[in-house]
Amino acid sequence: MRRKTILDATGISRSLGRLALELTERLQGCRDVVLIGIHRRGVPLAGRIAETLKRVEKVDVPVGSLDINLYRDDFSTFGTAPVLRGTQVDFDIEGRIVVLVDDVLFTGRTVRAALDALVDLGRPSKVQLAVLVDRGHRELPIQADYVGLSLNTRREDMVELRLSEIDGEDALVLESPDAGKKQKG
Amino acid sequence: MEFRHKDLLGIESLSAEDIATILDTADKMSEVSRRPLKKVPALRGKLVVNLFFENSTRTRSSFEIAEKRLSADALNFSASTSSVQKGESLVDTVLNLERMQPDCYVMRHASAGSCSLIRKYTKASIVNAGDGAHEHPTQALLDAMTIRQKKGGFKGLEVLIAGDISHSRVVGSNIRLLNTMGANVTVCGPATMMPPHIESLGVKATTDLEKALCGKDVVMMLRIQLERQRTGLFPSLLEYYKEFGLTEERLKLAKKDVIVMHPGPINRGVEMSSEVADGPYSVILDQVENGVSVRMAVLYLLLGGGDNEAAH
Secondary structure: OEEEEEEOHHHHHHHHHHHHHHHHHHHHHHOOEEEEEEOOOHHHHHHHHHHHHHHHHOOOOOEEEEOOHHHOOOHHHOOOOOOOOOOEOOOOOOOOEEEEEEEEEOOOHHHHHHHHHHHOOOOOOEEEEEEEEEOOOOOOOOOOOEEEEEOOOOOOOEEEEEOHHHHOOOEEEEEEOOOOOOOOO | OOOOOOOEOOHHHOOHHHHHHHHHHHHHHHHHHOOOOOOOOOOOOOEEEEEEOOOOOHHHHHHHHHHHHOOOEEEEEEHHHOHHHHOOOHHHHHHHHHOOOOOEEEEEEOOOOHHHHHHOOOOOEEEEEEEOOOEOHHHHHHHHHHHHHHHOOOOOOEEEEEOOOOOOHHHHHHHHHHHHOOOEEEEEOOHHHOOOOHHHHOOEEEOOHHHHHOOOOEEEEOOOOHHHHHHOOOOOHHHHHHHHOEOHHHHOOOOOOOEEEOOOOOOEOOOEOHHHHOOOOEOHHHHHHHHHHHHHHHHHHHHOOOOOOOOO
């Protein structure tokens, strides 16, 4: 297994800053916008984007968190039921623009489940997707509206975003199985 | 944090970590019940058979709501309207139901150990919803969820369980759970309703309610089955109330922030006065609400892992 650090703390902060900037540009002042992070690492990311928006654009954007484990379609691949983190959306999403936030966009199945979970909470006027990393290999027709970094990966690679709120450090790490000993993804 | 069980037959088989996982999951399930759209697809396509050989309105309704909130298909099978009336045995009933490919049985039966018995005849998960006076694990778990919500934890908590200790299916599960989580349990009731050697379960026992109430954080009153009056265990309901009924006056002996619990249905003026049941210390209705969350959590943890054959 080869481990390579793609982004350090500064790189992550720069990517997120760019992403927040693009968001305000496209959503024109972020009126009626809410951010909802997908557990686990989408939640601190949503918080950081909201902080940037407050600092740079002087707008307060409500932040919520979404647990998609009760909406998954891949239960059979787990040995035990996934740990629930809880959904916390203390504001009405009816008629608002919801920006879903996640760390790494891969197969698209997490986002599909998140869309199901979201419509159970209300009917937003628009739903968009912001991810820090898009690593490709989609299994569903889902694309992100805002991408911090597009990364070329092989299907069997592991992309891990580490965040100080959860992991004690900020780093984007790519792990590749050694050549010759190819593993199935 | 991983929950590796196929069945929930009793509290006995759960570790402190397992119990914490169930309670954490139940806390998260409460959010689902408070939404305008109270349903998630977690157990879509799973068949849960509610196999009730004894009458139970609230436990069964609570399970049924939990199953529906998780999108499982619920089949209600009650002994009074079924083939059991025609003389079918428990094992035969299960063998027949088995061919309808259920994923889980929620079972209530008058005989202790009946859930363990059917385990041999089914591939499905089993949740014990009360087997005789043996165990009623989801009741103990919903009590624990309520205690944790109000008290923040269990370590060193002084808990009194009072009433008909002998005939309660709640008491055994509760003692096991509270001991596992580090609370100190006292039981109190008339000598005729106290099983011999109850201390061997790791509790203090007394027949003096006022003494028992002193310094308690939690007071759990058990139901007196009115039918038992005729069996001579106590002279009259009024006399029972006089000796063992919880009144506001007596409650003052407990800690200032005491909570009062009852598994329901309550007999006002027997186990406790109306002032206590409806008073500020009472968390009886919170227990009912938490019952749905705990049962959702148990079903999700047992069935949500996909391959429950692998989870043992």
